[in-house]
Amino acid sequence: MMKPTSLFFLIVICITAKAQVYLHDFGTVPISTNPYIVAPAVIQSFLSGSSWTNSTGAFTNYSGSSGEAIAISNSGGSPTITLTFNVAAGYKINITSFNFWQQRSATGAQNWSMTINGIGVGSGSIQTAGILIGNTAVANPVNNLAGVITIVISLSGASATGTYRIDDFTLYGSVVPNAYILLDNFNRNDSIRPALPSSGGSAWWVESEVGIFCSVLQIIRIKNNQ
Numbered sequence: 515m516m517k518p519t520s521l522f523f524l525i526v527i528c529i530t531a532k533a534q535v536y537l538h539d540f541g542t543v544p545i546s547t548n549p550y551i552v553a554p555a556v557i558q559s560f561l562s563g564s565s566w567t568n569s570t571g572a573f574t575n576y577s578g579s580s581g582e583a584i585a586i587s588n589s590g591g592s593p594t595i596t597l598t599f600n601v602a603a604g605y606k607i608n609i610t611s612f613n614f615w616q617q618r619s620a621t622g623a624q625n626w627s628m629t630i631n632g633i634g635v636g637s638g639s640i641q642t643a644g645i646l647i648g649n650t651a652v653a654n655p656v657n658n659l660a661g662v663i664t665i666v667i668s669l670s671g672a673s674a675t676g677t678y679r680i681d682d683f684t685l686y687g688s689v690v691p692n693a694y695i696l697l698d699n700f701n702r703n704d705s706i707r708p709a710l711p712s713s714g715g716s717a718w719w720v721e722s723e724v725g726i727f728c729s730v731l732q733i734i735r736i737k738n739n740q
Contacts, residue, residue, distance in 0.1 A: 536685040540582045544575040558689045560602040569594045578681030579615040585679035589623035590672040597665040609656040609687040614680055617644035622676025623669035630656050630665050
């Protein structure tokens, strides 16, 4: 007589390119309002309500990498630029990396740092020549966020009231139903050690592979009672 056994099946989806969940290129129309609520060029399904604000006043009309940038005329002190958007009820967002183009004037802010819902995800320097920072993995896991997403870019190090501008702001990751629970944030050198329910049945999650951009969408446990 055969002993009870359990069979496990992994359904794995590996994507060859990073999943872009948000991209704002700020178009070609001059920008001056605060908040700036023009829809982004790319926004994943189940995300909505994109809004850009800053702590200094009206945005300033400057050119970006192409077309317009979102900009402030005075980056002295410790100003912030904030993006908010909403995740639809019943869904969560996982953010794995980000990218944007930026530029400062000679006396503008020299340093930036960024948080997502209070989680520190990156920091760096700002050049006087406009450049992309390059696709940057989040410094800390940003997983299973729901409701209002708040992204804050903090500036510092200006020598006077110089300008700062940002363009082509991009987020990579996934938007998934609440039924998916992210177990951990691992890279290609890690191993998966999923915790299955002792009662059997199906366990669901989404797993972001930072190194090779794979996602494990589900593991299904089937028990053989023979």
